[in-house]
Amino acid sequence: MFNSITLGQYYQTDSVLHRLDPRIKVVATFLYLVSLFVANSVAGYLVSALFLAAMIALSNVPVRYILRGMKTIALLLVITMLFNLFLTPGDVLFQLGPLKASKEGLILACKMGVRLSMLILGSSLMTLTTTPTRLTDAMETLMRPLRRFRVPVHEIAMMMSIALRFIPILMEETDKIMKAQIARGADFEDRNIMKRIRSMVPLLVPLFISAFRRANDLALAMEARCYRGGDGRTKMKPLKYEGRDHAAYAVLFGYLALCIALRFVKGMLPGFLGI
Amino acid sequence: MIRIRDLIHDFLLRDDEGNVNGTVRAIDDVSLDVAPGQFIAILGHNGSGKSTLAKHLNALLFPTEGEVWVDGMDTRQEDKLWEIRRRAGMVFQNPDNQIIGQIVEEDVGFGPENMGLPTEKIWKRVDEGLDAVDMQKHRLKSPNRLSGGQKQRVSIAGVIAMHPHCIILDEPTAMLDPSGRREVLAAAHRLHDEEGITIILITHYMEEVIGADHIFVMDRGKVAMQGTPREIFAQVEQLQALGLTVPQVTLLGHMLREQGLELPEAVLTADELAEKLGAIYEHSH
Ligand SMILES: Nc1ncnc2c1ncn2[C@@H]1O[C@H](COP(=O)(O)OP(=O)(O)OP(=O)(O)O)[C@@H](O)[C@H]1O
Ligand SMILES: [Mg+2]
Numbered sequence: 141m142f143n144s145i146t147l148g149q150y151y152q153t154d155s156v157l158h159r160l161d162p163r164i165k166v167v168a169t170f171l172y173l174v175s176l177f178v179a180n181s182v183a184g185y186l187v188s189a190l191f192l193a194a195m196i197a198l199s200n201v202p203v204r205y206i207l208r209g210m211k212t213i214a215l216l217l218v219i220t221m222l223f224n225l226f227l228t229p230g231d232v233l234f235q236l237g238p239l240k241a242s243k244e245g246l247i248l249a250c251k252m253g254v255r256l257s258m259l260i261l262g263s264s265l266m267t268l269t270t271t272p273t274r275l276t277d278a279m280e281t282l283m284r285p286l287r288r289f290r291v292p293v294h295e296i297a298m299m300m301s302i303a304l305r306f307i308p309i310l311m312e313e314t315d316k317i318m319k320a321q322i323a324r325g326a327d328f329e330d331r332n333i334m335k336r337i338r339s340m341v342p343l344l345v346p347l348f349i350s351a352f353r354r355a356n357d358l359a360l361a362m363e364a365r366c367y368r369g370g371d372g373r374t375k376m377k378p379l380k381y382e383g384r385d386h387a388a389y390a391v392l393f394g395y396l397a398l399c400i401a402l403r404f405v406k407g408m409l410p411g412f413l414g415i
Numbered sequence: 416m417i418r419i420r421d422l423i424h425d426f427l428l429r430d431d432e433g434n435v436n437g438t439v440r441a442i443d444d445v446s447l448d449v450a451p452g453q454f455i456a457i458l459g460h461n462g463s464g465k466s467t468l469a470k471h472l473n474a475l476l477f478p479t480e481g482e483v484w485v486d487g488m489d490t491r492q493e494d495k496l497w498e499i500r501r502r503a504g505m506v507f508q509n510p511d512n513q514i515i516g517q518i519v520e521e522d523v524g525f526g527p528e529n530m531g532l533p534t535e536k537i538w539k540r541v542d543e544g545l546d547a548v549d550m551q552k553h554r555l556k557s558p559n560r561l562s563g564g565q566k567q568r569v570s571i572a573g574v575i576a577m578h579p580h581c582i583i584l585d586e587p588t589a590m591l592d593p594s595g596r597r598e599v600l601a602a603a604h605r606l607h608d609e610e611g612i613t614i615i616l617i618t619h620y621m622e623e624v625i626g627a628d629h630i631f632v633m634d635r636g637k638v639a640m641q642g643t644p645r646e647i648f649a650q651v652e653q654l655q656a657l658g659l660t661v662p663q664v665t666l667l668g669h670m671l672r673e674q675g676l677e678l679p680e681a682v683l684t685a686d687e688l689a690e691k692l693g694a695i696y697e698h699s700h
Contacts, residue, residue, distance in 0.1 A: 271517070271518075272517060273516075273517050273518070273521060301517065302515065304517060305514070305515065305516070305517050305558075308559050309511055309559065353512075354509075354511070354512045357507065357509055357512035357513065358512050358513065358515070360470075360475060360507070361505075361507055361512065361513035361515070362515060362525075363475060363500070364473050364475060364500060364504070364505040364507075365500070365504075365515075365525055365526040365529060365573060365574070365577065366497050366500050366501055366526060366529040366530055366577070367525070367529045368497070368529065372531045373528055373529055373531060374527075374528055374531050374532055374533060374534065374537065375528060375534065375537075376520075376521060376524035376527070376528055376534065376537045376538065376541065377521070377534075378534055
């Protein structure tokens, strides 16, 4: 039942994007999000879309694979767009019962839809091309300044990577317990929601007990291997910027500068480009 | 290598509010010595205190009374804690709950990273560890894709990468199928024979202890019997009284001997029994 989730799962292949330092990919994803709000015009979105398309082409990940992941959140996207369409006041375009769709709403809905899809595509491109380990490493390094404010950066990163390691194990276990309960007559497909929720209880209790036991065992195993927090710990695979990473930063900031420039000339753009 | 003197360990039992309302004596006055390079086996049925004893050797638990010395260091010396844990590595029962890394080589590197070694050294140690258990070809795999026996070998590699003097394996085969069990045992024996590492193998399968130099049998927190495999296997009744299943060949040999056949006191393998019976047959004809 969990195999259908492909949104953003690491896709193993070789590409420039795969080889980039994970830190730049985190920074780029964040700046891409910013750029989508900065641009705010058709011209801006065209530039952002081109940038994204170029990145997807560079990533060597099949487009079909990326789009399949999008299916998971298509419903969310549609709902967001409908909300924008009907709840924005303005010139009425058409009416569905008590709901009025406005011209402003239509524009906003389209913009929101484009923005959200590009954002999701962009961030899934990051996780598609970066292993979870490298991603947590990047987060740990980027958040290091927060240590001054007593944020337990190393611990958070360690928790993330342990969670990532144990999610597949716990999912498999859930599946096993579920099958065992079904064999004993539990019904997880009942139409009645209350009944369905009630049937989850005998599933969750053993799952929690096992998760705690695993956590206990793991803590002991880590201590036995001399784990004592982040201080004095070295890295087997330290992050190091290389030539291509500097080039990537240059491209990224070039793109961002273009988006900012487009914002300032928004009013002067011809035709629909300035909407 | 290891010296235990009059060790007692009490676990505190707590009620729902967290108040102590009793103790369980898991280790009751145990003294034993392990010389460097020995292959030691510790046998005992469930709850006899084997795991508790093992955790004392790695300074994961501390004596309630008595002393535990590892390589001349008292486990209660706080400044020696990490050195003790490095020198006495530990492999646990559940292969899933002791692998931290998301790919094999990263897990093997976890110990050396904690020791603060420079990056190049860590890679060298990882290579050594993987070579020692013959897992080089799986180094880039996710641990979730490995068999139970392979996972336990990864755990052993992770310990080896810390250059231990001694490895304590706490029922490393309990959750494995027969072929996984053979893999893990073979790895332990090879480390002992080729690298001269002291091995302490905890198990409740008697078949697994035949190759050991010395065996301790635990019962209710005490060392109930000790000796070479041959000495231990000769005492079939006592072993059965301690809740251990004696291997079928040994049992058969024991019964035949009781019937008056001239067999040695303990038969360890099927080949040995066949050979002895063959000799008796030749003799009588
Ligand atoms: N954390 C604990 N708190 C309280 N009692 C404990 C704790 N751990 C172990 N015990 C008790 O100590 C005794 C010895 O346990 P131990 O785990 O050492 O046995 P074992 O020989 O390893 O058994 P097994 O073959 O099941 O692994 C048991 O009676 C057990 O119930
Ligand atoms: Mg145990």
